[in-house]
Amino acid sequence: MSRxxxxxxxxxxxxxxxxxPYITAGDPTLEVTVPAMHAMVEAGADVIELGVPFSDPMAxxxxxxxxxxxxxxxxxxxxxxxxxxxxxxxDNDTTPVVxxxxxxxxxxxxxxxxxxxxxxxxxxxxxxxxxxxxxxxDVAPLFRERGIDxxxxxxxxxxxxxxxxxxxxxxxxxxxxxxxxxTGSASLDVNEVAARVETIRNLAQLPIGVGFGIKDAQSAQAxxxxxxxxxxxxxxxxxxxxxxxxxxxxxxxxxxILADMRxxxxxx
Amino acid sequence: MxxxxxxxxxPDQRGHFGQFGGRFVSETLMAALxxxxxxYRRLKDDPQFQADFDYDLAHYVGRPSPLYLAxxxxxxxxxxxxxxxxxxxxHTGAHKVNNTIGQALLAKHMxxxxxxAETGAGQHGVASATVAARLGLECHxxxxxxxxxxxxxxxxxxxxxxxxxxxVTSGSRTLKDAMNEAxxxxxxxxxxxxxxxxTVAGPHPYPMLVRDFQAVIGREARExxxxxxxxxxxxxxxxxxxxxxxxxxxxxxxxxxxxxxYGVEAAGDGIDTGRHAAPLSAGRPGVLHGNRTYLMEDDNxxxxxxHSVSAGLDYPGVGPEHAWLKDLGRxxxxxxxxxxxxAAFRELTMVEGIMPALESAHAVAHARKLAPTxxxxxxxxxxxxxxxxxxxxxVAEIDGIEF
Ligand SMILES: Cc1ncc(COP(=O)(O)O)c(C=O)c1O
Numbered sequence: 051m052s053r054x055x056x057x058x059x060x061x062x063x064x065x066x067x068x069x070x071p072y073i074t075a076g077d078p079t080l081e082v083t084v085p086a087m088h089a090m091v092e093a094g095a096d097v098i099e100l101g102v103p104f105s106d107p108m109a110x111x112x113x114x115x116x117x118x119x120x121x122x123x124x125x126x127x128x129x130x131x132x133x134x135x136x137x138x139x140x141d142n143d144t145t146p147v148v149x150x151x152x153x154x155x156x157x158x159x160x161x162x163x164x165x166x167x168x169x170x171x172x173x174x175x176x177x178x179x180x181x182x183x184x185x186x187x188d189v190a191p192l193f194r195e196r197g198i199d200x201x202x203x204x205x206x207x208x209x210x211x212x213x214x215x216x217x218x219x220x221x222x223x224x225x226x227x228x229x230x231x232x233t234g235s236a237s238l239d240v241n242e243v244a245a246r247v248e249t250i251r252n253l254a255q256l257p258i259g260v261g262f263g264i265k266d267a268q269s270a271q272a273x274x275x276x277x278x279x280x281x282x283x284x285x286x287x288x289x290x291x292x293x294x295x296x297x298x299x300x301x302x303x304x305x306x307i308l309a310d311m312r313x314x315x316x317x318x
Numbered sequence: 319m320x321x322x323x324x325x326x327x328x329p330d331q332r333g334h335f336g337q338f339g340g341r342f343v344s345e346t347l348m349a350a351l352x353x354x355x356x357x358y359r360r361l362k363d364d365p366q367f368q369a370d371f372d373y374d375l376a377h378y379v380g381r382p383s384p385l386y387l388a389x390x391x392x393x394x395x396x397x398x399x400x401x402x403x404x405x406x407x408x409h410t411g412a413h414k415v416n417n418t419i420g421q422a423l424l425a426k427h428m429x430x431x432x433x434x435a436e437t438g439a440g441q442h443g444v445a446s447a448t449v450a451a452r453l454g455l456e457c458h459x460x461x462x463x464x465x466x467x468x469x470x471x472x473x474x475x476x477x478x479x480x481x482x483x484x485x486v487t488s489g490s491r492t493l494k495d496a497m498n499e500a501x502x503x504x505x506x507x508x509x510x511x512x513x514x515x516x517t518v519a520g521p522h523p524y525p526m527l528v529r530d531f532q533a534v535i536g537r538e539a540r541e542x543x544x545x546x547x548x549x550x551x552x553x554x555x556x557x558x559x560x561x562x563x564x565x566x567x568x569x570x571x572x573x574x575x576x577x578x579x580y581g582v583e584a585a586g587d588g589i590d591t592g593r594h595a596a597p598l599s600a601g602r603p604g605v606l607h608g609n610r611t612y613l614m615e616d617d618n619x620x621x622x623x624x625h626s627v628s629a630g631l632d633y634p635g636v637g638p639e640h641a642w643l644k645d646l647g648r649x650x651x652x653x654x655x656x657x658x659x660x661a662a663f664r665e666l667t668m669v670e671g672i673m674p675a676l677e678s679a680h681a682v683a684h685a686r687k688l689a690p691t692x693x694x695x696x697x698x699x700x701x702x703x704x705x706x707x708x709x710x711x712x713v714a715e716i717d718g719i720e721f
Contacts, residue, residue, distance in 0.1 A: 104619075104620065105489065105620040105621045105622075106489065106494065106495075106498050106606060106607075106621050107498075108343075108344070108498045108501045108502065108607070109344040109346075109501075109502075109505065110502075111502070112488075115488055119488075122620060127618040127620075128618060128619065129618070152605075153342060153605045154604045154605050154606060154613070154615065154619040154620075154621070155618055155619035155620070156619070157603070157604050157605055157610075157619060158602075158604060158615065158617070158618065158619035159619070179344050180342040180343055180344060180605065180608070181342060182341065182342070182343070182345060182348055184332065184341065185340050185341065185342055202345070203344060203345040203346075204345060205344075205345040205346035205348075205349075206346070207345075207346055207347075207348070207349040207350065207508060208345055208348070208349065209349060212348065212349070216345075227345065227346060230346055230505060230506060230507075230508055230509070231346075231505055231506040232502045232505060232506065235506060
């Protein structure tokens with residue numbers, strides 16, 4: 051069983067929901083990321099989505115755009131991000147790590163080389179925002195053969211037919227994007243999310259994580275009640291911006307936010 | 319020998335030109351692109367839609383645009399006869415309007431009340447604002463801060479036309495960043511918004527539909543050349559930013575084996591300096607803005623900044639059909655640098671009394687090299703994609719003149 055499957059199975063037995071933080075790797079320095087990953091696990095994170103910075107993050111709002119700029123200025127590259135995962139794995143062999151980003155850095159590295167590097171580093175899943183299932187038929191087997199989960203997004207605009215074909219291409223979990231918009235945009239409507247998650251459940255077997263618009267313990271709790279996991283991004287990433295001059299404060303600040311969310315989500 | 323492909327049979331059903339093209343966008347936009355494709359495939363063969371499009375091109379844009387024999391300039395160059403396809407004479411001053419007329423008709427059919435556009439030189443922004451004004455649509459144009467400075471005349475034109483010009487401050491503050499921002503707006507407002515992409519880039523079906531709308535250039539030019547020169551041209555020359563004026567001229571000639579084609583990219587300070595905007599000449603394949611194509615990127619797959627005196631060519635990617643035509647060898651992609659383009663701008667202005675846009679001046683610069691290598695009974699068509707009025711401030715600045 052993969053680390054991701056394992057994780058959702060364990061949470062299921064405990065009747066708990068997954069807390070899935072997203073941070074941009076190398077933001078604002080290369081050194082902060084691995085300690086931040088450990089601190090987030092300590093604070094209750096179940097899966098870590100590690101953002102690979104890209105020069106043109108089209109699906110992201112200003113918070114993550116700036117994070118990409120800071121990370122690239124610090125010298126972050128896909129190779130460096132893979133090294134970070136390897137380093138994280140020295141002290142943590144259980145928490146799944148998903149690389150999230152845009153396709154082009156992977157194109158340049160080459161798909162087979164990237165998939166091999168993921169295995170070597172201990173990456174469990176890959177979410178490429180601008181690679182829809184239609185375009186990944188040729189490369190999907192490279193990941194599947196190596197036991198790496200391909201995570202796909204489902205949007206409010208996704209038709210039922212597409213949900214089925216996305217679910218057929220995906221493994222690990224599905225990521226439901228709760229709002230039409232970029233990351234960090236308007237807050238979500240829990241009732242709407244609940245209805246959509248219900249629809250997806252009827253069409254797909256995989257666990258469903260919900261992201262975009264989760265800002266605090268309250269929204270994390272509300273969304274966790276109607277899904278299998280919550281993805282938290284921009285509020286964490288904004289800590290890197292706020293403490294750019296004092297990077298030692300970043301990991302504790304991220305951990306504090308997650309600890310609050312964890313507590314609220316675990317409340318019966 | 320492999321047989322040559324039927325160039326006009328592409329893209330395939332999924333929007334691919336060989337390995338290029340496709341639809342690489344986030345999930346939220348997939349439904350909107352499906353909807354657009356379905357609507358376009360239906361209207362494309364609808365005689366009423368084509369009649370509406372043709373009517374607007376004739377009575378609003380002023381088509382057909384002339385094919386003008388630049389006699390004096392041809393004589394000076396001392397080789398082939400050079401003809402100018404006068405897209406500069408279109409309403410709003412460039413080829414861009416052919417496409418915005420077509421896309422605005424699509425927007426109308428789809429019931430969208432709000433249109434957005436990205437722009438570099440401002441010509442596509444002006445052309446979008448123009449059709450929006452005419453149809454009473456709300457219009458937002460995304461434009462990099464650097465381009466707002468360079469093309470302030472066009473910024474004011476767009477404002478007069480009632481458009482909201484949104485300054486883009488991210489990244490290199492030029493065309494690619496404006497396109498990122500337009501995509502972000504579209505994701506957010508996808509229900510009521512039509513995104514009018516200004517060139518043959520972006521996700522499928524944009525490269526196909528923009529090409530189809532611009533192909534009026536080549537259809538006219540082919541007919542005019544047969545009539546005026548008595549035969550098909552020997553060579554076509556067009557500048558390539560995203561590639562819409564070039565593919566518009568080239569496409570109707572692609573299966574005419576005897577017609578050579580040259581796409582001219584912006585070499586900026588020179589290809590060897592790295593400061594240019596010539597992905598076909600010096601880039602490599604990758605994925606940006608929804609399609610796979612040649613890009614200017616570093617070893618880590620990050621897009622790098624481009625440099626060109628011409629805002630409309632300052633783009634790190636290029637339409638996927640050009641990437642495909644390059645690899646097939648059907649079109650030759652060459653480059654002209656800032657100095658050559660400026661010299662061509664001045665020369666055409668002085669010799670023919672026609673002031674080309676700095677974008678078009680890149681094509682003029684290549685024709686200037688090409689014509690003398692050809693015979694006097696041969697014919698070259700240069701796509702004069704736009705007029706140079708918008709660039710007067712840029713040229714004056716280079717001349718050290720302040721207004
Ligand atoms: C006059 C003119 N020519 C050419 C271009 C380049 O675009 P494309 O390569 O799509 O024709 C522009 C873009 O702004 C333009 O304004």
